[in-house]
Amino acid sequence: MRYLIIALALLLAGCEVAPVKDAASVQVSTKLDSSLTLPVAAPLAYYISREDLQREVNGADGYSRWKFYPGPFFKKAADIVYPDFFSVAGPLAEDQSFRYLVKLSSEAGYSNLWGTYKVTVTASYLDRQGNEVFKTTTEASVTGANLWQEAYTSIYAEALKESTHRFLNHMAGLNSDLQQPISDEERQTADFDKLLGEMKPAGNGTGFFINSSGQLLTAAHVVNECLKTEVRYNGQNYPANRVALSRVLDLAVLQADLQPARFASIPANASDDVALGQSVFVTGYPLGSIMADYPSLTMGNISSLGGLKGALANLQFSAPVQPGNSGGPLIDYRGNAVGVVTSSLNQSMMLAKTGTTSQNVNFAVSAEYMRRFLDHSHVQYRYKPLKKSLEAASDAAVKFTVQILCYQ
Template identity: 25%
Template sequence: MFLRVCLLLSVLAAPLWAETRIPQNQGEISLGFAPLVKEAAPAVVNIYARRVVEQRSPFADDPFFNNLFRDFQKRPRVHNSLGSGVILSNDGIVVSNYHVVGMATDIRVVLNDRREYVADVMLGDEEADLAILKLRDAENMPHLSLRDSDTVEVGELVLAIGNPFGVGQTVSSGIVSGLARSGTATGNARGYFIQTDAPINPGNSGGALIDINGRLIGVNTSILTRSGGSNGIGFAIPSALVATFVGQARDGKDQFIRPWAGMTGQPVDADLSDGLGLKAPGGVLIADLHPISPFATAGLVPGDVVLGVDGEPVNTPAEMLFRMSVRSIGAYAQISYVSKGRAKEAEVAMIAPPENPPRGQVTLSSREVLEGLTLARVNPAVLAELGLSGDGDGIIVLSPGRSGAKIGLKRGDLILGVNGKEVKAPSDVGQLLRKSGRRVRIDALRGNRRLTLKFRI
């Protein structure tokens, strides 16, 4: 009996620096995680999201079949999603996944004591797969505190709390099985994750990954699986990024603003490491720098290798972006790097993507040929809004509008010319369309593919 108690105590114990609470009596030992779950579970909620979308007919752009099937077009469809969330404050701030609540028109949050609240999205970001919600008329809410995810170590005991398959709140246990996982999550989420073997299943998305002191270390977001069920490889978005999201939401931001690096880079593998004269593979090689990049301003140049951000190593562009994203806009990050074989450090400003050159955004009016077409000049801020990388110049489509979509234009297309005349400013497009005759030709670029769109007015 004494041996079993000692073994259980050793399992429940965590590193001394984590201020682990050791079970105080035989009753707590026999209950296992029950006291912890009883304290943390009320802050984990079920989320029911609903959105109405118009179903577009596949024949909408066909001049013949469009008339035949016009009665079957634009039928609304209701999409329902089920997931989990975590209350983070007394006044009802909730974090969940974007893929659970993104674009929802109706969000209902249910606590485990069956109280229900209507929620509104304060801030959402599809790339990070995070959304911050606010419960209406909420006060004195149960909530979890955030632990700095940089203090988490592989091997720590963790609990995953959520609503898998809609069966009700469920708790599963495991350990942190990996850190700094990047590019391994499914769906739209990209970046840096905590890996755990605690079972995570559909419906757990947005739920809590907590340590044995009941502090939130991550938001469960995805799994790697071939069968659709948990195979012991799950991913959680670190709490450090969640804290940054909450801060921006409270500041009134409705879109997450990432610090702008103004660079392209690649991981340094063994071959690159030998070529660069580095002692070991690691870091991010700067391939290109925008002229007004804050890294360029700090003295870095293409060919330098970024090794760390604020003392934390970075080995992929995703890791580097994560380390920058947890810093506030307006702050400075300490960058360690190697330049021409010499180790150096620099302070780099964390700035929002700049509106340089000015976007000069225009939207064609109802009297124009392509009503609703919205155009802007390419700049870092515009590219960030569209989720595009790189730099360069040109006139880009922010929204094709109904008429633009009919002729084949898409968000993110670059407009090169109208009727053979080069487009140099967003306002040029409307002017050239007004001067065109019955036949119109638009030259555009989609990725690396050149397009020629012809139509008649």
């Protein structure tokens, strides 16, 4: 009895879960077919829904409450496990090559009585045509871990490795194409609607046309995680593909299959750029899920010719912006796009660091760095300012500003 009490006390005191560094360190029950040579040549993409990535695990007893967010550690486990088994493996993306897609879903829980973390993972493997070739459900748990982050990473990795062994064994038994080299078709963008079902927009931003060929400029963070991107123009949605993207500058160029009636003028050189205090306005689609299907316009001034902590590629302006304005144009009264809206000063951070908040401290990539990005990407644009008139400039701006829909 004494030994049972001691063992129980040690269990409830918690234990360290070793960080998962690779799939080899994860123990599973199913042994891999000895005929397989790893990594197999077949490229794999994996998909975890936003619901799984954002899932909460919470609960309470008479003494405490808890809330965990296991989703990011589900993805972390996938990032660790799959590259050990497949020569090319990565999260499903617009430019991700794959022969098989594994759609992952999970249920996650926690028992406060024993301190047990548990996950159930369902892995559905599809070919590029959307046909399901294999499906399996696995479970894993750990008790008494001190760090819930490491606990979930560990048991997700265990469940994913177990399901991967089952899939590879199944395909090996069919003498499948696991070892065939990657093909040109597998390098092309797949039909995500066929693979994932009808997709709904997960977010939205703003962009603006910069030439008559249907190319538009936006912020990179609006589109860099999209599986599919659409441009809403004159009440219709048009598919758009990425032409160029810079995460450093937070800029991206999209190509839509349409010819816009108007497109923005971009200053040709530094002498045409904005000056401190100059009046400007912003057009865009803020709060796109609840606001009208029409661009809004807010007015302000150039507050600084530098960004946060003097960032040279940015300028600061006071025209109010909201979520959804990102990627939209900052425009002077001659109709020139003198910046691309990228961010606002974080109010929570300001309050924590200074004890106060700020108003209308917003940032845009300057015209100089817009030109550098477009020139480097070999994207055409032109400088054709209007007569200095807010009415004429705003009328043109609402015609070349569009909403961007991001599907994930």
